[in-house]
Amino acid sequence: MPIITVREALRQALHEAMQDERVFIIGEDIGHYGSTYGVTAGFLEKYGPERIRDAPIAESGIVGIAIGAAMVGMRPIAEIMSVNFSLLAFDMLFNHAAKIYAMFGGQMTVPMVLRTTNGWTQLSATHSQSFDVYFAHMPGLKVVAPATPYDMKGMLKAAIEDPDPVVFIEHTLMYTVKGEVPEESYTVPLGKARLAREGRDITVVTYSRMVHLSQQAADILARDGIEVEIVDLRTLRPLDMSVALESFKKTNRAVVVTEDWQSFGTSAEIAARLYEHGFDYLDAPIARVNFREVPMPYSRNLELQTVVTVDRIVQAIRKTLS
Amino acid sequence: MAHNNDHAHHSAGSSPALLNDSRLDAATLIDYYRQMVLIRRFEEKCQEMYTKAKIGGFLHLYIGEEATAVGAIAALRPQDHIFTHYRDHGHAIARGLDINALMAELFGKVTGCSKGLGGSMHFADASKNFWGGYAIVGSHLPLAVGAALGMKMQRKDSVVMVFFGDGATNGGEFYESLNFAQLWKLPVIFVCENNLYAMGTPLEVHSSVTEIYRKACAFGMTSERVDGNDVLVMREAALRAVEHARSGKGPVLLEAMTYRFRGHSAQDTQKYRTKEDIERHRRNDPITRFRALLLNEGIATEQQLRDIDRMIDDQVEAAVRFADESPEPGHEWITQAGVYAAPIAVDPPIHGE
Ligand SMILES: Cc1ncc(C[n+]2csc(CCOP(=O)(O)OP(=O)(O)O)c2C)c(N)n1
Ligand SMILES: [Mg+2]
Numbered sequence: 001m002p003i004i005t006v007r008e009a010l011r012q013a014l015h016e017a018m019q020d021e022r023v024f025i026i027g028e029d030i031g032h033y034g035s036t037y038g039v040t041a042g043f044l045e046k047y048g049p050e051r052i053r054d055a056p057i058a059e060s061g062i063v064g065i066a067i068g069a070a071m072v073g074m075r076p077i078a079e080i081m082s083v084n085f086s087l088l089a090f091d092m093l094f095n096h097a098a099k100i101y102a103m104f105g106g107q108m109t110v111p112m113v114l115r116t117t118n119g120w121t122q123l124s125a126t127h128s129q130s131f132d133v134y135f136a137h138m139p140g141l142k143v144v145a146p147a148t149p150y151d152m153k154g155m156l157k158a159a160i161e162d163p164d165p166v167v168f169i170e171h172t173l174m175y176t177v178k179g180e181v182p183e184e185s186y187t188v189p190l191g192k193a194r195l196a197r198e199g200r201d202i203t204v205v206t207y208s209r210m211v212h213l214s215q216q217a218a219d220i221l222a223r224d225g226i227e228v229e230i231v232d233l234r235t236l237r238p239l240d241m242s243v244a245l246e247s248f249k250k251t252n253r254a255v256v257v258t259e260d261w262q263s264f265g266t267s268a269e270i271a272a273r274l275y276e277h278g279f280d281y282l283d284a285p286i287a288r289v290n291f292r293e294v295p296m297p298y299s300r301n302l303e304l305q306t307v308v309t310v311d312r313i314v315q316a317i318r319k320t321l322s
Numbered sequence: 323m324a325h326n327n328d329h330a331h332h333s334a335g336s337s338p339a340l341l342n343d344s345r346l347d348a349a350t351l352i353d354y355y356r357q358m359v360l361i362r363r364f365e366e367k368c369q370e371m372y373t374k375a376k377i378g379g380f381l382h383l384y385i386g387e388e389a390t391a392v393g394a395i396a397a398l399r400p401q402d403h404i405f406t407h408y409r410d411h412g413h414a415i416a417r418g419l420d421i422n423a424l425m426a427e428l429f430g431k432v433t434g435c436s437k438g439l440g441g442s443m444h445f446a447d448a449s450k451n452f453w454g455g456y457a458i459v460g461s462h463l464p465l466a467v468g469a470a471l472g473m474k475m476q477r478k479d480s481v482v483m484v485f486f487g488d489g490a491t492n493g494g495e496f497y498e499s500l501n502f503a504q505l506w507k508l509p510v511i512f513v514c515e516n517n518l519y520a521m522g523t524p525l526e527v528h529s530s531v532t533e534i535y536r537k538a539c540a541f542g543m544t545s546e547r548v549d550g551n552d553v554l555v556m557r558e559a560a561l562r563a564v565e566h567a568r569s570g571k572g573p574v575l576l577e578a579m580t581y582r583f584r585g586h587s588a589q590d591t592q593k594y595r596t597k598e599d600i601e602r603h604r605r606n607d608p609i610t611r612f613r614a615l616l617l618n619e620g621i622a623t624e625q626q627l628r629d630i631d632r633m634i635d636d637q638v639e640a641a642v643r644f645a646d647e648s649p650e651p652g653h654e655w656i657t658q659a660g661v662y663a664a665p666i667a668v669d670p671p672i673h674g675e
Contacts, residue, residue, distance in 0.1 A: 061498035064464020105437025
C-alpha cells in the first residue's frame with residue numbers, strides 16, 4: 001500500500017469528492033495563493049474558479065454561504081484557514097448549521113463540511129488555539145478530528161457524503177505525518193473510535209495529533225516493560241466511548257491526553273464518561289494532560305512548557321501507574 | 323437609483339397609474355387585498371391567542387407592513403426562494419403557506435409548518451422554497467446569498483429574495499453579504515423593511531445613513547427606496563429587481579419604507595413613540611389605501627370585499643380550531659433522531675436512548 005502524507009490523503013479525498021458536480025470548495029486563499037497548507041494546491045487550475053471559490057476575508061459569510069448552498073442541494077466544503085478565525089463564523093455554525101434540521105422540524109438538511117486546522121509553532125496567543133470543545137458541545141453538529149492519513153482520507157469522504165453539517169478538524173503539525181493509504185476510494189464511518197495500540201497496563205484516551213505523541217510516549221515506556229493501550233476517538237460528536245471503556249475495564253487506569261485547555265475541555269468530558277460508565281473498574285484517579293491554562297506565549301521556551309509534550313505524557317502515565 | 327424620501331406622509335389612496343400593467347387583472351388585484359387582510363386578521367388572532375396563553379415565547383407582528391410582503395412576493399415564481407427574519411408571518415402567508423399549519427406552529431403542535439419545533443420566529447416550508455424565519459438579526463443574509471450561489475451553479479434561473487429590518491443593516495453580515503452577492507453577481511433581492519425602528523431604537527439613532535438604500539452604493543449595487551405601504555409600488559419595484567437578478571445582472575437592494583402599528587413584540591410597552599405618532603402613520607395603512615383604490619377604480623365592489631373579509635374571518639377561526647385540536651409533537655423530536663438527518667448511534671448511548 002502506498003505510504004503518503006496527511007496532506008496528500010486529504011487531497012485524494014477532495015479530488016474524489018470533486019467528481020460530484022454538487023461539491024465545491026469555498027475559502028480564503030484556496031486557489032490563487034495555492035492554499036495555506038497546500039491541501040488544495042492545483043485545484044483552481046484543475047476545476048476552475050466556479051468550484052474553487054477564493055473568498056473575501058469574511059468567515060461568517062463563507063460559512064453562511066456554504067449553509068445556504070447546502071440547503072438548496074449543493075455539497076459545499078468551506079475551508080477556514082485556521083481554527084482561530086472560525087470564531088467569526090460561530091454564529092453561522094451554531095445558530096444555523098447546527099439548528100436548521102431540528103428547528104424546522106426535519107424538513108431541510110445542511111450537508112456541508114467545514115474544514116479547519118488547529119496548530120501552533122510560535123504563532124502566539126491568537127493563532128495557537130483549539131476550539132474542539134466548542135464545536136463538540138453543540139447538538140446538531142458532527143465533529144471529527146482524525147489522526148492518520150488513512151482516517152483523514154476516509155473520514156473526509158464520509159463527512160462530505162453525510163447529510164448533516166460536519167466540522168472536520170486538521171492540525172498544522174500533522175500535514176507531513178505519513179501512513180498507509182490505499183489509492184482506491186473508501187470511507188471510514190464517523191462516530192467510531194479505534195484501538196491505535198494494544199497494551200495491558202494502562203489506557204490512553206486521545207485523538208488527533210495527540211495520538212502520535214502518545215505513541216511516542218508508549219514506545220519510551222515499552223523499554224521499561226510498560227504496555228500502553230491507546231484509544232483514538234476520531235470523532236468527538238457523537239462520542240463513541242465503547243472502545244475506551246472496554247480498554248479501561250481491562251487496564252483499570254487511564255490518562256486522557258488532549259491539546260486544549262483543561263478546564264471544561266474535551267478531556268473533562270472524556271474523563272467524566274470514563275468515571276460514569278467505568279467507576280467499578282477504577283484503580284487510580286484518571287490523569288489528564290493538556291495545554292497549560294494561559295494564552296499561548298510566543299517565546300519558544302515558554303511555548304514548549306505550555307503545550308503537551310511526549311515527556312509530560314510519559315510522566316502522567318508513570319504517576320497513574322504508581 | 324430612484325428614491326422617495328417622503329415616507330411618513332403618503333396620500334390616502336394608492337397609485338392608480340400602476341394599474342395599467344396588463345398582468346394585473348381584477349382577480350389578481352383582489353387577491354392582493356385578500357392576502358393583506360388575511361395577514362392582518364391572522365395576526366390579530368395571534369395577539370388574542372397570545373393573551374390567552376395559547377401561544378408562547380416571542381410574538382413579532384407584521385401588522386402595518388403587509389403591502390411589503392405581498393407586493394414583493396407577488397414578483398416571484400414558485401421556483402424562486404425566500405429567506406426571512408423572525409417577523410415572518412406576513413411572508414409565509416404571502417407565499418401561500420397553509421394558515422392551519424401556521425397557527426398550529428404557534429400553538430406548538432406537530433401539525434405546524436415546522437412540526438411545532440420552531441414557533442413564531444421559525445416558520446418554514448421547504449416544499450414552497452420558503453427556507454425559514456431566522457431570529458439572529460441579519461444572520462440569514464449569508465444563507466440567502468449561498469442559496470443564490472447554488473442556483474447560479476446549478477444553472478437555474480431562480481432568484482432568492484431575503485427580508486430583513488433596518489436594524490439588520492448595521493451588522494457585519496449585511497456588508498459581507500452585499501459584497502459577496504455583488505462580487506459574484508448572484509441573483510439575490512435584498513428587501514430591507516425599513517419600519518423606522520430596531521426594537522425601540524429609532525432609525526436615526528442606530529444608523530449613520532438613514533437612507534438604507536444608499537448603503538448599497540459602497541458595493542456598486544443597484545438599489546432603490548420605495549413606498550412599502552403601497553402594494554402595487556412594491557410589486558413594481560420587486561418585478562424590476564427580480565428581472566435584474568434573473569437576467570444575470572446581479573443583486574438588488576430594495577428599501578421598503580413601512581411602519582409597524584404594533585409593538586416590536588407582544589411584550590413591548592412602546593415607550594419610544596407616542597400614540598399620535600402611530601395614529602399619524604395609520605393614515606398610511608396599506609390595507610385602507612388599497613381598499614380605497616379597488617373601490618375608487620371600480621375594480622371591486624364594497625360587497626365583494628366584505629365577502630372576502632368574512633371568508634377570511636372564518637378561515638382564521640378554522641385555523642384556531644385546527645391548531646387547538648392538533649396533537650403535540652412526540653418525544654422522538656427530543657432524541658438524536660430529531661436533531662440529525664443521519665443520527666449515529668454510539669455506545670454508551672446519549673441519554674441512554
Ligand atoms: C444578533 C441579534 N442581536 C439582537 C437581537 C434582539 N433583537 C431582535 S429583533 C431586534 C430589532 C431588529 O430590528 P430590525 O432589524 O429593524 O427589524 P424589525 O424588528 O424592525 O422588523 C433586536 C435588537 C437579535 N435577535 N439578534
Ligand atoms: Mg425595523
